[in-house]
Amino acid sequence: MSRNTAIARIHAPARSAMQSGKAKGGGWMLTFAPAEARKLDPLTGWFGSGDTQSQLRLSFSSREAAEAFARANGIVYEVEDAPAVRHEMKPKSYAENFRYGRAENWTH
Template sequence: MKVRIFKPAKTAMQSGMGNTHEWVLEPEPSPKQVDPLMGWTSSRDTMEQVKLHFATLEEAKAHAEKNGWQYTVEQPHARPVRPKAYADNFAYTRVGRWTH
């Protein structure tokens, strides 16, 4: 079975970095089938519903190797943090004009 190991990105609904510190191991998506009666898409693979969380990348790799799974690691993208302060809105060196 093929699995992927990654760090989830922050959602668009939050400004903080919550739920982005653990590594997630999840199986690669399998091909879907169309139910002939209802037309719904489905899959017989129940492992698609499993997501395992690990504190470190090494723990996730060790778990995949112990179970004999082939894994791919997706490294997280570095996010630049720009320090900001409320006083910067009123600085004399501000590029744009400040008006109400």
């Protein structure tokens, strides 16, 4: 049986909205689900908990490496498959708007 009570999630993180390229893609992450609810601190008014494991995020180069780490350390985990890759966009040029024999209307 596992020594941890929280279930870990192995997933491929989504790219940020500012990242349009393909660099730094293909990595996998192991994150833990919160083991306890967050509570309001009456003195400061901030939310907090004693669960430090939910703050932990481990990065791996492959799914197999993340699964091997979880098995070696007795961590109960579930794997989320990587999101489907979109097809490549065909690059267009500004001159396409004025091409002779164009089937669709000019949009701007």
